[in-house]
Amino acid sequence: MDARSLAFWRMRNLGLLDQPAVGAAAIVGGLVAVQSQDFGPAKWSLGDRDPAATDAQLDAAFAHGDFLRTHVLRPTWHFVSPDDIAWLLALTGPRVHQLIAYYYRQQGLDDAVLSRGDDVLVQALSGGRQLTRKELVPHLAAAGLPTGTLAVTHLAMHAELEGLICSGALNGRQQTYGLVADRAPHARELDxxxxxxxxxxxxxxxxxxxxxxxxxxxxxxxxxxxxxxxxxxxxxxxxxxxxxxxxxxAGAPPAAPPDGPVVHLLQGYDEYLVGYSESKFLLDLARRGGSRLDRPAANGVLLVDGQFTGHWRRTVSRQGVLFDLEVYETLTPPQEAALSATADRHGRFLGLPARVSVAPR
CATH class of the missing domain: 1.10.10 (Arc Repressor Mutant, subunit A)
Known part of the structure; x- marks a missing residue:
């Protein structure tokens, strides 16, 4: 099997081809975990896989707890299913603790302090409360615990990795924390x-x-x-x-590549980009990207038929959303039409009209 066929096969398994409207919970559960340190762009990773999804619907599903957000797998946030959160953390949490042990020490967070922080955060969030990080600081201060920005970040991360706290509903635009026991009361536990x-x-x-x-x-x-x-x-x-x-x-490869050009505006931390190390090159067989494929999430990746073809930024205003693209090869008319359709889909996700501006790299 050639490399381009492998790339299409991977796209299908990741839900980027022939997407049915299955809902956020099914998408997150199907992917096991979805990297989500940038909450807004990460929602587009879900919306890109469900043609019926909207940004507002995903906020409502997140508030309801249909999918959660916590530190797991690696030292960054991921969306996970409430069904999976407990066993995923039990399996990978100890490894992430090892990976960030230096930062615990740097902030003066020894085992006793971290354990005390866990207790304080659980108590603060008991009774179904959901609080922002800023709202948790007075509780930590009252217990004599460190309250510097990085110290609070790592105290909360430790409690997440221990399976005690996770995301709550948004408070305006602010993330909150809630107890895993409240947000995922029926989470599976596995040996x-x-x-x-x-x-x-x-x-x-x-x-x-x-x-x-x-x-x-x-x-x-x-x-x-x-x-x-x-x-x-x-x-x-x-x-x-x-x-x-x-x-x-697992399973059989696609019978044939999809007909016509397939264009995606992927956010910079989409699973198609960050889910791989050794074989990440499958999305850039022309070797255009290099380190540019590791740019921050503000620079999304334009995929044409599964291949890296450029970068994009979006500017959102009340009037609409503008996609500014830098491309590494001239798009054909069918590719331009597919790009326009993809931008329109993203606009509908946001509830805004979309415009596209394309410039050569």
Whole structure:
């Protein structure tokens, strides 16, 4: 199988082709976890996979707890399902603690302080309360705990990784925290082997074809963990070798590439971009991107037929949303039409008319 076919196959499994209107909860659950440190752009990753979704609908679903936001897998926020949050954190939380141990020490947060912080945050959020980080600071201060910005950030992160707190509903534009016990009262708990097997199977099902090193990057698991996971579920996965790399996957490849140009305006931390390390090159077979593919989320990625073709920024006003694009190759008329349709879809997601401005790189 050639590299371009692998890219299309990956796009299909990630929900970027032939998207049905399944809702945010199903999308998040299908992808296991969706990187979401930039909340607004991350919502577009969900909207891009559901033609019926709107920004307002996703805010309502988030407030209701249909999907949650917490630190898991890596030292950054992800959207996760309330059904999955407990076992995901039990499996990957210890690894993330290890990855950020230096920052705990830098802020003077030893085990005793972190444990005390957990207790204070749980008490502050008890009774169904949902508070912003700013509103939590007085509770920490009253307990004699550090209240510097980074210290509070890491105290909250520790409580998240311990499975105690997670996102609450938005308070205006401010994120809040709530108790996992309130937001995900029926979260599944799995024994370590069952959790490892589930994450391994679901990553290669949703993100495959992908390599072991891709999975290591995405999950923060050790290679020993991943080998164990593959031993547990190997009979439900398949592998192939292409250009010297072994790719794991579940299910059959698409029968054929999609007809006509397929254009996506991906936000900079979409799973198609950040879900891989070793095989990320599949989205840039022309080698245009280099480090530019790792720009911040303010610079989205233009995909044409699954390939990196340029960057985009959006400017939102009351009058509409303007997409400014820099492209690395001249778009054909069919590609321009597909781009216009994609921009219009993004505009409908925001409830605004869309305009597109394209300039060569």
């Amino acid at each position: 370590p082997d069952a959790a490892l097997a589930e994450l391994t199977l679901r990553y290669f099902t949703s993100h495959g074809p992908a390599t072991v090193k891709d999975f290591r990057w995405w999950s923060s698991l050790t290679l020993a963990d991943i080998r164990r996971g593959l031993d547990l579920v190997g009979d439900r996965l398949h592998s192939l070798t292409a250009d010297g790399l072994t790719y794991w996957f």
